[in-house]
Amino acid sequence: MSERLNTVIVGGGQAGLAISYYLKQEQRDHVVLERSTQAANTWRNHRWDSFTLVTPKWQMRLPGAEYDGDDPDGFMPRDGIVAYLERYAEGNHLPVRYGVNVSSIEPRPGNRGWIIRTDQGAFEADNVVVATGLFQQPRVPAAAAGLTAAVAQLTSDQYRSPEALAPGAVLVVGSGQSGAQIAEELYQSGRRVFLSVGTAGRAPRRYRGRDTTWWLYKFWMDQTVDSLPSPKARFAANPAVTGKDGGHALNLHQFYRDGVVLLGHLQDAREGRLILKPDLHESLEKVDRFEADLLKGIDEAIAARGIDAPEETVPVLRDGYAAPQILDLDVKTAGIGTVIWATGYTFDFGLVKVPVTDEFGYPVQRRGVTAYKGLYFLGLPWLHTAKSGLFAGVGEDAAYLAEQIAAAPGERLTAAPARTGVAG
Secondary structure (H helix, E strand, O other): OOEEEEEEEEOOOHHHHHHHHHHHHOOOOEEEEEOOOOOOHHHHHOOOOOOEOOOOHHHOOOOOOOOOOOOOOOOOEHHHHHHHHHHHHHHOOOOEEEOOOEEEEEEOOOOOOEEEEEEOEEEEEEEEEEOOOOOOEEOOOHHHHHOOOOOEEEEOOOOOOHHHOOOOEEEEEOOOHHHHHHHHHHHHOOOOEEEEOOOOOEOOOEEOOEEHHHHHHHHOOOOEHHHOOOHHHHHOOOOEEEOHHHOEEOOHHHHHHOOOEEEOOEEEEEOOEEEEOOOHHHHHHHHHHHHHHHHHHHHHHHHHHOOOOOOOOOOOOOHHHHOOOOOEEEHHHHOEEEEEEOOOEEOOOOOEOOOOEOOOOOEOOEOOEOOOOOEEEOOOOOOOEOOOOOOOOHHHHHHHHHHHHHHOOOOOOOOOOOOOOOOO
16 A cells, blocks of 8 residues: 655755755655665765865755854865764654665656655655756766776766775876866875866866855856756856865866876777877866856956955966877876776656656756646756755755645646746
């Protein structure tokens, strides 16, 4: 027999916990279904040992647990994040059930509510909130199949520390936040590092007297999704910075100064050789331009608002442009023993058995509310604003959805909206 509830939340990360907090306040009977056996699974088991958030602690803003410590500008390490989420779930007595794997979410017969099927039985609910996130499975390019068995391969979410890797040099593919942080840790540990560079931007850690994320939060984090130039812009990479050792910038030109071998995009791998695109300098130009445009935007916003902030000029490095364009690299000759794929994540909402996604596979919704009565999404980047997927903003979207659920429990399902454009 199915268990009957008002609301089922699928996913027990920060998004699922945030809306559970509000539903408990509304005295709505609900449950959070989490497939892992412990809280904070992503942070606990899919981040490297020295990982820290790149946003300062003051941005830890889950409802009822806003940071109020004495180090607001510090950066929370992995174990601190795990402890924060554990305390949140336990201290608020949230109804989380661990070790429950959801296989499908489908309409009930007669289109009245939802059936949530799991490996531990089925649930029936008027409402279901999908809070599984967008970063579900690491993406590994097809070129991986062309590497020999002599080269160890792992993704950025499998990487733990330099000591845990096989001997030899390391190729890191991808220079976004994860790839750049991992590459820096590896070369600082004494490893020889090859870095296949992408076009993710960078930002200085601090600018004009503030952490750069403070300016981003003040000027742009409330920007709504309907202001984006295209639906594809929802997936743009965040600029690379790090919170490690008190926080600092990550600059590819500095990496080159420090001995990292910079490469263009990896095009293919076959017979022990890497085939690379001749686009290294083009990628560096895009990264440099991102920082320049960002700082110009901050300067203009400060001036427009009459904010008193000290003038600052960020040093301009160009060392990376001296790097040769390597188009063909023999893995054995280069001594590469490990490849780390820091090439992003894929996502799939196929467990929801109604047509609710757009051409990119992203849910069609407006601030998490779909055209299907009682079906909601939460915790995705650009669900509503630039901070929707972050600790700093997920609580606001959670409060909004909890209000929708409390005001109008699902009664009937309606047709999905057209699968084009961006819903705000």
